[in-house]
Amino acid sequence: MTALLSTNEVVVRFGVLQAVSQASIEVHAGRVTGLIGPNGAGKTTCFNVITGLQEPTSGKVLLEGVDITGKSPSKRARLGIARTFQKLEVFGSLSARENIMVAAEQRRAWDKSGFDPKKVTDEILEKVGIADVSEFMVGTLPTGTARLVELARALATNPRLLLLDEASSGLTEEETEEMAALLRRLVADDGLGILLVEHDMSFVMGICEFIYVLDFGRVIASGTPAEVQANPTVQAAYLGTESVEEAS
């Protein structure tokens, strides 16, 4: 089965710093894939390459086998890639509802199915569980809730591939549980492929079917959660300790 998304030997070099080297990652539809690694490992850089915000020094990005390496971020959005950001990138001057509306309205440029952006917005607000803050300006919301808005906004573009960058940071345990449930539903019902970057190990191990481990820009291990947890290289990279929840 062709992967929904695959990166092929992607290298990103900033001057002498090699942020990402020979990264080859595959994300399959209907599955949650994890991307973990210590801080500075290059995870967000990978995301940037996949979404088109960063041009790789070499290597390719393929969406269902089609080379999208040269395409702009907005083109990739039209092809079905959506993401959230590690450093919150909400539209702070707009309300939560408007954040999602912008994405839904934009979708009309390529989705001619005649859907009503307002209705879609309401549905997503319910789905993600933020309907009670829909009128508040996102710049005033607590970080955790704002992240949910970002997630909702990403969903509004009806993506095939969803990239989540530390989506659970700032959420309480309860909220993290809810998000995990939501992600499982998305994968199961809508056949989404999800790639997530996380520091919350229990969250990652609980929800991902396949995990890549990055360190110093290299994929040092990959496999099922159990395999990765048992891998001595991974343990060494993390120095054997779990990362602290409040660190984010």
Added chain:
Amino acid sequence: MKRYQVALLAAALSVSLMAGACGRSGSDSANNNTNTTSASDAKCKGATLEASDIGVSATDITVEVMADTGSSLAPGLFQGNVDAMNGYAKYVNANGGVGCRQLKVEAWDSKLSPEESKNGILNACKNSLAMVGGNSLFNPDTSVLNTCADKSGAATGLPDFVALANDINEQCAPNAWVIQAVAETCPTDGSIPKGARDLKVFVGADKYYASSVPDSKGIWLIPGDLPTTVQSATYQVQGAKDVGIDVYDAFKVSGSMPQTGYTPFVQSIKDNSGNFVYNGSADTAMIKMRKETAAQGYDGVKTWACSLACYTEKFKAEGAGVDNTYVWFQFLPFEEAANNANLKAYIDSVGGKPDSFGMQAWQAGMLFKETIDKIVAADGPNAITRASVLKTMKSITDFNAGGTMGAKSAKGFSDCFVLMQIKGGAFTRINGKPGQFTCDPSNVVTIANYDPAAEAAKVH
């Protein structure tokens, strides 16, 4: 009286009258004023005064002085005009007023803006008998001077006794009497001159330079900020060339140019062994030019000449560095207040701080008074209307402001001037006698068929 005594008296009278009529130098023209003044004073006694037109009430005559005084980047630029007019009103009111009434001056700030200039004219139209003593650099729409309605509603127009008209529209406006010389030959139909045309240039000072240094050769510094200033310099350069000064090049200078910007000019003079430099721009340009020439170690310039822009306190404060610079102008120097009562009155009224703009405003005030005096002497104090002022104003073709300027008409030049030279922070006279002018019709030449816009293009 015995018959021979009458004949002697008649002869003496006629001699003194003839002496008064010949030779426009001298300050005896004050006599002319006193004749009209005393005639008009006589008419004041016992007359019931009425409000005969806008700006004329039973007790006051209101005039407006419009000048650029309050712009934020050049504050107080022509404040001298306003101060002079206020001073003139005080002086005149202390000496019997004008037209049997007190003179009131309303000041209007045109703020270096064409809109405010137009507003100023509108305001004068509504409130004043006439505009007197003004100096607004940007005054392109003077149509109201022609269409202004008087008390009866007729579009008589508004008299403008302007000290300095920079904009050609004001210069050639039919209802404007311009104290400062006007180089344009204004068509009688009130249209604006364009293209190749005849232009007048005053070459009195140039003739002096050419005669005192026979092989004069050098450069001309032109104020380069606006096309109009560049254009007006071109025919002045031509005039200088025509009287024998080899102005081989002209350069544009601007107020913000640092002193280093003058190095190429000095180099040019060095390369061409020039001995003549004329500055038509502000005093700061001359100061910088002299400093840079000194810094570059060139001492071959024999004639440093400047327009009246260098006749300032700032220039004097520069001391020995600007010694021997010539300045020329067409009013009596402030240093000669002792020789002319009108000059002294002006200087006293501004607390001993005169400037050339204020001088011209004062002269405009005097012209206004002379106009009013003529009207009153002829038809009485209730004949002062806009119409009569315009008519009388246009009849004055030989005004010399009580001897403080050479006689001239509403446009054009007087052919008199004063040449001074600065030494050790003080200006001293070069030509003529104190209190008098040097006049010669050949001081004003006409340059025929000259298109300043085309010539301005050639200046770098």
Added chain:
Amino acid sequence: MRLKFSPRLISAVIVALIVAFVVQSNWGSASVSGRTIATFLVVGIALGGVYAISAAGLVVTYATTGIFNFAQAAIGCFLAFCYWQLTVQWGLPTLVAIAITLLIIAPAIGIALDRVIMRRLRDAALVVQLMVTVGLMLTFMGITLTIWPPKAPRSVPHFFEGTKGVQIGDVIATWHRIITVAIALLVAVALRFLLYRTRLGISMRAVVDSRSLAGLTGAKSSVISGASWSLGCMTAGLAGILIAPETGLVVENLALVIVVAAAAAAIAQLKSLPMVFVGGLIIGLTEAFTSVFLNFGTDWNYAPQAIPCVILFVALLFLPQARLETGKVRLTKRTERLTKPWEAAVGGGVMIVLVGAWANGWIPWFSGTTFGERSAVWLGRGVGFMIVGLIMLSLVPLIGWAGQVSFANFAIAGVGAVLFSHFGGQNGSPIGILFVMLVCAPLGLLIALPALRLKGLYLALATLAFAEFTDKVIVRHPKMIDPSATGVLFKPLDIFGIHISSDAADRKAFVIFLVIAFALLFFMLELLRRSRWARRWIAMSDSPAASATIGINLTTTKMAVFMLSGAMAGFAGCMLGLSQGALRVDSFPMFIGLPLVLLLAVQGVRYPVAAFMGLIGLASFPALSEVMGNPSWLTQVSLIGPGLAAVAMAYRPEGAVFYTGRDLAGMLPWRADAREEKALLDQRTRDQDIGRDDINDLGLTRAFTREKVAQLDRRLSISDAVDEHPMVTSTGVAK
């Protein structure tokens, strides 16, 4: 798409070709000889030294504070006057005067600026930062003009004046100029050393990058920012003292050096001090070259004056392309209630009624003899104010919504005025207006093109360069404004039989026409704010990166807002031309664009109604002056006043309309939500009394208390209520 040659190389080649063409077609009569080359080099390097010193302060300030300081040259000007006062007026020895100026007065100003203003600007939006420094520039210029009125003669002597300089070929380089160049070089090297090799310098730069992180290393950011501003002011003062003898002690000359300084700073990419020196040299040599060897004909007569802005523009284009920026999240009020269409219609109606009543003399305060007699004058001024309001309206979508700070709209209006004089204005045809708007829209677009690759500050500088270029080159071309054309260029407009022009009789109709146009455009903008267009622009402004990832084409979105803004400015321009009647070549100076943005920003860039409030504010000043009989002290205040208002923006970054509107809205009976919001915000402000700087010291020198922790939590938005679970227990130990 990978090109064989990088786009930068191609652009460089294109620029080189253009330069070669310009040089070749404007070659003057001077021969290329040893003498002329020596002149050119000596003059160029001397000029270059002057520019380099001015720019050094700008770059140092930007590198150590993150703020582009428009007031840099104006502060230097003020310090130069102080130096004059000390050394010429009071006769102190030169070195003592320099020491007092640079080591006492300058740092004092720097620390005061930092304490009072700059601290609050750190996280402010770019437009607020820029406008506050523009306001500062005006304030310093005003203060200088007030303390030292320009009439009196003042000059600062050169160093070693009167001594023979160094002979280079045929030219003499004076000692003062040699010293200037040497100091410029020294300053560049010394500052670089300071910033990269000393602890203080590195801390300064670190604080810009990440204040909190820098705080963790023990660098007390409040002390450092004070030091940064002091350094900036000292460099400004040094520049002022060295430049003043060359340009003369004139406020205008000294303060407007900022444009050239910006160009040199751009060449240095706003960070490299040695490159600042090179940048200054490049500009100086270019100007000297032009002066010695070139001779521009009629058409491009003023082109030499445009050299700095062209260099600025080119330098900005060659800056490394910014990756799609990530945005800053600003805390604002909780809900933004959009104006309903009927409210907007009522608002527009109120505007028409207010202005119409005023125009007819029905407002009691204005009627009476003064207004009656001066009605034509005041109506004319009213026209001017309305036009300013129109231009400000055009800025609302551009700056307020799309976050694109542009100073070029006045220049676009100028071009509109000039075009209108050729196409329609000269025979009073209203169709001409539409034509002009159609042309000005793509003109706005032209400015958008550099916007595509320039981020915030660089875009603002590019628009400044564009405005300057328009003023000095485009508008002054004889085909645009004929220099020998005199008098009024515009015939009255005929709209439905009503005459509109600047003639006294037509002015009332003109004012009413303009307010109706304003109200219509206002209404349109309020509707637009509710549409997806505005949402997209605001999204793009808040986070370009995120916008791209949801499929927004940033290019076309930016182009759309620039075109809309350009068209509106074009309309304002037609009216501007009609109201001025005559156009002079210097009718549209670049630096008028700055106060226009400022006027809007003080009221609030995001709100169309702010444009109306701005024009009311603008009009109230001369009105007040008139009522008080035009006292002279008011003129002096008018120099400083706008500057202070802008500086006050540091405390009211959202704009006056925001704060007043919030308060006023509460008074309307149907706006219960506004009252709730205000109560909530008041309580939050009361609770949130923990200051920014307090946080730095917590736990280091002061203990965590329960209250402080609760405040911290609220600050970090972890909890909303007062008594949520604090992170620290009552014993002061972290969980």
